[in-house]
Amino acid sequence: MFTVSVELLHGTFRGDPDGTGNTGRLERGEWPPSPARLFAALVAADGTRQQTRVTDGSELRWLEALPPPDIHAHRQAWHQAQQPRFVAAAGRAKGAHQEYVARSGRLHRPGVRVSPRDPCIVYQWGRTPPPEVLEPLRLRAARVGYLGASDAPVRLRVGTEIAADPPADVFTPDPGGEATVNVPRPGDTDLLDRIFDEWRGRGASVARSQFPALVHSARYRSSPSQQVEEDRGRVVVWMNVRPAVSGRRVCALTTLFKEAVLSHYQRIHGEPPSILHGHGFEESGYDLARFLGLPDVGFPRSRGRIHGLALWLPPGADEVSHMKARDAVLAVRVLRGPGVDVTITPREDELRPWAGHPRRWQQRSRRWATAFPVVHERRGKVRLAEVALWCRHAGLPEPVAFRRSRSPLVPGGVDLAPVEVNRRDRPVLPYSHIEIRFAEPVPGPVVLGAGRQRGLGLCVPVDD
Structure with missing residues (x-):
């Protein structure tokens, strides 16, 4: 040997x-x-x-x-993908670099x-x-x-x-x-x-x-078995929102986004599948699409404004379903409604705004905190077993600990009024902000609660 x-x-x-x-x-x-x-x-x-x-x-x-x-x-x-940065180049260029005199700067991508x-x-x-x-x-x-x-x-x-x-x-x-x-x-x-x-x-x-x-x-x-990443669904398209929208308009924005996607899907591919609209859906669990608003939260100067949108499709959706849904999203250009008048464009390879960057929401973390409040799935006291049930319904492993607050737990977290959360045709449910901790790092996006199809309960990774 x-x-x-x-x-x-x-x-x-x-x-x-x-x-x-x-x-x-x-x-x-x-x-x-x-x-x-x-x-x-x-x-x-x-x-x-x-x-x-x-x-x-x-x-x-x-x-x-x-x-x-x-x-x-x-x-x-x-x-962990490293952030691109500028370093001093080997060649001499007078006055071209502030920290290194007579050197030019070049972009370095460390991988x-x-x-x-x-x-x-x-x-x-x-x-x-x-x-x-x-x-x-x-x-x-x-x-x-x-x-x-x-x-x-x-x-x-x-x-x-x-x-x-x-x-x-x-x-x-x-x-x-x-x-x-x-x-x-x-x-x-x-x-x-x-x-x-x-x-x-x-x-x-x-x-x-x-x-x-x-x-x-x-x-x-x-070993001991084939290392196959568990299918937890994935985001099929990321969009930029300009201008940024107040986080308090999240439900209005995602509702307009959903309506526009369904309309264009009908026009391009015919009748949308039930995973997109939810009507007549007979399955259980977390098998519905999620229309997500992506806010600026988690940093000292965060204001909670929404800079991006994303469409998440559940596990089991094939590549054809992904392609058709992507076609419908990319056909949307403008969203207009009460308090919302924005242009949305496909996200390219740009780093900013970081609030709408895929890495912001897809990275792995043991601790996650809500950017938008989570809508409780039923009335009653919220204990760890109840939060574990929310996680199971969202396709996530069971947490080992959590804490709950009526107010946001991260800078820029959005504090919504009841009228901004509950829908007129649905039962009124309580809601709150929570922070959960898992035994192992969990990949995002993490979305919990009864309002996850509208983007409520979206969580942001918290540094240990």
């Missing part, structure tokens, strides 16, 4: 799985870190050919010829940072290296300072037996597996040498993506 144990010293990892990190559109980072990335780190640790200092490089030939290893790594990891529940990763091969290979690999491992990006420092250990307490989850090579992981192949050392020679001659214009022969993908299966 041959093992390489990796300890993430900061508890995070950042690596670009497919070369799209610099586009700003990458939503999930590389996890687990690929064996090919580990191999490249070991190559860089002591170089090859004349650049070696403590080894002769022959151990790399043995390592690249190994089959794909088992990877012991925790399956649960939080993927996605992954935070696993367990910072340890173990790569395990079934073949034992001879002593003349094992010792040089140990020397190289001792010289590795980081894996992936330089802000992910690591400590590597090489051995011939499994660690005492490895992560319980194992990614195993399997042609029918659900994960794609890059692995090294014989000849990669020579190809990395070629890239290095090109870089010395041409500088930063040489990129790894220019050498597709270096990419060798293998299929992996995660």
Whole structure:
């Protein structure tokens, strides 16, 4: 047996799985870190050919010829897309950058940072290296300072037996597996040498993506079972609202939004399905569409104004249903009604306004607080068991704790009057603001209560 144990010293990892990190559109980072990335780190640790200092490089030939290893790594990891920022460029440009004199600024998109529940990763091969290979690999491992990006420092250990307490989850090579992981192949050392020679001659214009022969993908299966993300429904379209609308008009705005979508759906595709309008719906649970208003809440200067709209469709809706609903939403241009006169446009890749950005509402969090009050599903005292019932009806796991307030619990949270919540043709129900905490991070959007089809009960993630 041959093992390489990796300890993430900061508890995070950042690596670009497919070369799209610099586009700003990458939503999930590389996890687990690929064996090919580990191999490249070991190559860089002591170089090859004349650049070696403590080894002769022959151990790399043995390592690249190994089959794909088992990877012991925790399956649960939080993927956090990093915010684009401007950094000082290498070239000189007089007075073009405020903090760095004589430097220009350029946009830098750092990609996605992954935070696993367990910072340890173990790569395990079934073949034992001879002593003349094992010792040089140990020397190289001792010289590795980081894996992936330089802000992910690591400590590597090489051995011939499994660690005492490895992560319980194992990614195993399997042609029918659900994960794609890059692995090294014989000849990669020579190809990395070629890239290095090109870089010395041409500088930063040489990129790894220019050498597709270096990419060798293998299929992996995660144990104990196929790691399939539970279908909890998803938002099919995000829209900007201009000008922003007072949060107190949320019900009026989402009602106009729903009516416009149904009208255009009828015009384009015929009779809308029951999941959109709810009439004649015979299923139970959380299988109706949600028309969401997206307010500016949760920050010190938040005012609760609505900057965006979103249409969420329930689990089980197929791609054809998504496409037809998206067509209907994109056909809407103007919403006019009592207290509402806005233009809505499809959201592109812009970062602002942050209140309408998908990442604001889709990120994972253990704690969520209502931006709009939640309408209770029935009268009576609100205890944890009752909130757990709301969560179950909304397709969410049971919470472990909650707190309740008549007034908002986050800056900018919207405090509505009864006439702004209850509808004339429906029974009057109590409502309040709540904050809930789950045992594990839950992805958004999180919407609770009897008014979730109108966007009431929309929650915002709360930092721990």
